[in-house]
Amino acid sequence: MSERLGTELRRLRKKKGLTLEEAASAAGITLQYMSLLEKGLRKSASFEIMTNISKFYGIPLDYFAQFIDDEQNEVRNLSETELEIWSAINNKVTDEIYYKKGDLLADWLRSFFRK
Structure with a gap:
């Protein structure tokens, strides 16, 4: 690695x-x-x-x-906000796909980014 x-x-x-x-x-x-x-x-x-x-x-x-990939490339870590967004999206997708809960992901994303 x-x-x-x-x-x-x-x-x-x-x-x-x-x-x-x-x-x-x-x-x-x-x-x-x-x-x-x-x-x-x-x-x-x-x-x-x-x-x-x-x-x-x-x-x-x-x-x-x-x-x-390339040890020479500059790496930009995900910001705290980006990590929170990915986590929220992951949870929403899990709820929607696996547990059939909630509204459509697209509607939820629109509301999430309006905040």
């Missing part, structure tokens, strides 16, 4: 106020594996693991690509 990805994973975990063990458990991996990811010492992580991490943090999977 990369040290930059590890740094971002650590930032996201700390923002949620979680221990390494809590984040690892939520992602379905061992504490040791999560530790290696956060330290940038793991050579790779499977698509399934990165998908689990993405779902857990409620942000798009492709967000992590910027931390892996």
Whole structure:
């Protein structure tokens, strides 16, 4: 993986106020594996693991690509507001698709951005 990805994973975990063990458990991996990811010492992580991490943090999977592709590229972390928006969208999509609750996503998004 990369040290930059590890740094971002650590930032996201700390923002949620979680221990390494809590984040690892939520992602379905061992504490040791999560530790290696956060330290940038793991050579790779499977698509399934990165998908689990993405779902857990409620942000798009492709967000992590910027931390892996090219170590020379400048990385712009998601702002607190962007993280909140992605999390809210993820929750709304989960409610609408899996639990058949609420109004249409498009209507909800329009109201969300009018605030």
